[in-house]
Amino acid sequence: MKDSKAGELKKQFIYNLIRSSLPIIGLIAVCIVFNILTHGSMWNSRKLILNQIYVVMISATGVFFIMSMGGLDFSQGSILGIASIVVCLLSGVNIIVAIFGGILAGAAIGAFNAFFYVKRKIKSFIVTICTMFLFRGFIKYMASNSPVAASMKVYDYDTTAIKLGITAAVLIISFVVFRFTGFGIKLKAIGAGEKATKFAGVRTDRVKFLIYVLSGAITGLAAFVNIVKNGSATANVGSQLETQILIALVLGGMPISGGAKVRFENVIVGSLLYVVLTNGLIMMGLSTQMMQLIQGIVFLIFVAIFADRESLSVIK
Amino acid sequence: MSDIRLEVKNVSKSFGITKALDDVSFNISKGEIHALIGENGSGKSTLTNSLSGIYHKDYGSFILDGKEVDPSNQVEANNEGISIIVQELGTLDGLTVAENIFLGHEDSFVKMGIKNTSAMNRKANELLKKYGFDRIKASDMIDDYNFEDRKLVEIVKATYFDPKIVVIDETTTALSREGRDELYKHMKRIKAEGNTVIFISHDLPEVLTLSDTITVLRDGVYIDTVKSSEIDEDGLKKLMVGRDVTGAYYRADYDEEVSSEVVMKVENVSVPGLISNINFELHKGEILGFGGLSESGMHEIGKACFGASFDRTGSVTLADGTHINDIPTAIAHSIAYTSKDRDNESLIMNQSIRDNICLPSLDKLSNKAHMLSDKKLKTFADEYAKQMSTKMQSVDQFVSNLSGGNKQKVVLARWIGKDSDILLLDSPTRGIDIKVKQDIYQLMDKMRKSGKSIIMISEELAELIGMCDRIIIMKDGLISGELPRSRDMDENSLIAKMV
Numbered sequence: 053m054k055d056s057k058a059g060e061l062k063k064q065f066i067y068n069l070i071r072s073s074l075p076i077i078g079l080i081a082v083c084i085v086f087n088i089l090t091h092g093s094m095w096n097s098r099k100l101i102l103n104q105i106y107v108v109m110i111s112a113t114g115v116f117f118i119m120s121m122g123g124l125d126f127s128q129g130s131i132l133g134i135a136s137i138v139v140c141l142l143s144g145v146n147i148i149v150a151i152f153g154g155i156l157a158g159a160a161i162g163a164f165n166a167f168f169y170v171k172r173k174i175k176s177f178i179v180t181i182c183t184m185f186l187f188r189g190f191i192k193y194m195a196s197n198s199p200v201a202a203s204m205k206v207y208d209y210d211t212t213a214i215k216l217g218i219t220a221a222v223l224i225i226s227f228v229v230f231r232f233t234g235f236g237i238k239l240k241a242i243g244a245g246e247k248a249t250k251f252a253g254v255r256t257d258r259v260k261f262l263i264y265v266l267s268g269a270i271t272g273l274a275a276f277v278n279i280v281k282n283g284s285a286t287a288n289v290g291s292q293l294e295t296q297i298l299i300a301l302v303l304g305g306m307p308i309s310g311g312a313k314v315r316f317e318n319v320i321v322g323s324l325l326y327v328v329l330t331n332g333l334i335m336m337g338l339s340t341q342m343m344q345l346i347q348g349i350v351f352l353i354f355v356a357i358f359a360d361r362e363s364l365s366v367i368k
Numbered sequence: 369m370s371d372i373r374l375e376v377k378n379v380s381k382s383f384g385i386t387k388a389l390d391d392v393s394f395n396i397s398k399g400e401i402h403a404l405i406g407e408n409g410s411g412k413s414t415l416t417n418s419l420s421g422i423y424h425k426d427y428g429s430f431i432l433d434g435k436e437v438d439p440s441n442q443v444e445a446n447n448e449g450i451s452i453i454v455q456e457l458g459t460l461d462g463l464t465v466a467e468n469i470f471l472g473h474e475d476s477f478v479k480m481g482i483k484n485t486s487a488m489n490r491k492a493n494e495l496l497k498k499y500g501f502d503r504i505k506a507s508d509m510i511d512d513y514n515f516e517d518r519k520l521v522e523i524v525k526a527t528y529f530d531p532k533i534v535v536i537d538e539t540t541t542a543l544s545r546e547g548r549d550e551l552y553k554h555m556k557r558i559k560a561e562g563n564t565v566i567f568i569s570h571d572l573p574e575v576l577t578l579s580d581t582i583t584v585l586r587d588g589v590y591i592d593t594v595k596s597s598e599i600d601e602d603g604l605k606k607l608m609v610g611r612d613v614t615g616a617y618y619r620a621d622y623d624e625e626v627s628s629e630v631v632m633k634v635e636n637v638s639v640p641g642l643i644s645n646i647n648f649e650l651h652k653g654e655i656l657g658f659g660g661l662s663e664s665g666m667h668e669i670g671k672a673c674f675g676a677s678f679d680r681t682g683s684v685t686l687a688d689g690t691h692i693n694d695i696p697t698a699i700a701h702s703i704a705y706t707s708k709d710r711d712n713e714s715l716i717m718n719q720s721i722r723d724n725i726c727l728p729s730l731d732k733l734s735n736k737a738h739m740l741s742d743k744k745l746k747t748f749a750d751e752y753a754k755q756m757s758t759k760m761q762s763v764d765q766f767v768s769n770l771s772g773g774n775k776q777k778v779v780l781a782r783w784i785g786k787d788s789d790i791l792l793l794d795s796p797t798r799g800i801d802i803k804v805k806q807d808i809y810q811l812m813d814k815m816r817k818s819g820k821s822i823i824m825i826s827e828e829l830a831e832l833i834g835m836c837d838r839i840i841i842m843k844d845g846l847i848s849g850e851l852p853r854s855r856d857m858d859e860n861s862l863i864a865k866m867v
Contacts, residue, residue, distance in 0.1 A: 232739045232740055232741070233734065233738050233739060233740060234730035234731070234734060234738070234740060237723050237726070237727065237730060237740075238727075238730075240719065240723070241716050241719055241723060241727060244716045244717070244718045244719040245712070245715070245716035245717060245718065245719065247712050247713055248712060248713055248714060248715055248716045248717075249716060249727070250676075250695060251674075251676065251695060251705065251707065251713045251714060252699075252716075252724075252727040252728050252782070253695050253696050253698075253699035253700075253727070253728045254696075254727065255696055311718050311719070312718055312719045312720060312723070312766070
């Protein structure tokens, strides 16, 4: 009996190892495959690809927190859009004011989401789908006739050092907070069992509220990077960002219902994998329609692998 | 044909790395009540769940009346003549009583694709009447009935079609005395009709009076099958634990004076629909018991004192004047609470033992910069889990894989780690075997002696009488009586105040 127990333990260990290393193996495999298929032109355009990672990776960090506690956020694209317009409008005044303006705008929408989710107790995906349309409407109203242009000053900040620096700072701070303070444990506990977490003394409503505000603020910061990169906000700014983030996180091995199996690596590996995959497909000459098809299939496969079926019912 | 109803042959079943059943073989006869006993995690429920199609066994076979049965769900099991009343709630919300009774067998009421609801309700009402449960109406939603009545509906559901084997898994702990009597009556009826009852219970006196034959399991292994007329309680305990159970069970002292120092004062506490106008004081080093029927509101007392009740009025005040109105304040002021609903309110199932134990103590465990180290968390969790002798592989294991008794140990480890001074224990030994019960009683006694105060809410009168300095009896949301600790107290004097 002892032997069979050890054997089972080993089997489970190997299974967990495969589960946690699949995204990394996938990332390496995708990089190699596309480099061979494109005869190395992918490597040569690495700067271009890197340029697309920042926004996704920064805002995915906020959504990572939300998903850890079992929530979802579909309004990320609209948050990025509104915050981008705010950054553009304020960039003429002062760049620091513009950055904080973006963050505040994001946090405000996050608080708006949180109010309906936490105080009015509406499921998060319903609230955020509503706010997605609501704020997309605002963006269209502001930017339909002509894109909202930022002051020329923002181009001074369009350097890899600044963009990469902001991304790295967000990741490192978030990682340390998530991994080495009680914050991460509380978030995962809420994801795994909210009622019991409340009975263990965690102010769950407060944590949930703060996380939505925080996630909005982080995406507000991503809006600054977005404007530095693009120079103006169009009516489509940030459109589909929420899907990109969701796919990225799931590709990174994030269980869709959050909980104990969540790891911070999911953000980094997932964002990289997503951006490399989409760029690889574009370089292969695939049309946008085909891209969506393939993304959909890959997304489904990963969800199927990483879904924690026992706790799927707890998506909030 | 012999009088053997069911042959269990070499049945094995594993959950991941845990071997729940290991090559179990024994026979069950016709027309008997066959009890299945063993400690938590000994494999009783696993065995009956495999028999009734809830789980699927890994190896072995069940031979019913000479024919192998291998149901893949409960409906198939019903068709083979096997039914089960499960430990937890086995009825579905959102359906009527009749729909619950005939769940999976609606076909018999369907004509040309249309369900004949009135025929179904009529049949269900007839059955309910036959069983003597007239107050339950077939067309009502099941949600309108309390836990106890829903269990009665399950009795009808599991037995109306005269199955050859009825499994009753740990149902009595959830029932009041009346409900138990109803259940016993039907068990005896099934037996008299020549069918078999497989009865799982932790209550050994109950097992001894009711059953004809008793099979003992330990750690998933078959130990022995004995006639209940040829064994006593101590003999059973010995078979279950595998050694003599020695030492005190309940606390032995009687005439000890309880300190007059009040640590918690509860004044005019009401929770709409559950309790009203509750007043009492908890003293230092006291074990204060709350007893009553399960719907008497006593379970809300724990929540109310923990600041977890919804819409509570009145005040809960500590010795230093702090008012307890929410959970974080309660925990910060050294109050601990273990819920009757262990799996939902006390523990985060899909989370490690480590995080479950550390959660309320995170502030204490973090350094000045609010940082935590994995090693410190692990050592902390390990220390208290081991102190409670929790059976586990490591503290990184998920709580969901533990047995009931070990889950409760994790809950207690959490609060011992927090070093709480006031413990609100709601049904601390619910569904737990004697060995762990004994551990918990001894722990309570030790805590009491070290000056900690305990409120113990329990449906088991014996443990209230055995452990408490004072017992408050609840009835219909009100306090109906209070009894001091005494040698002469018996269950009847408590029951008289309960009903």
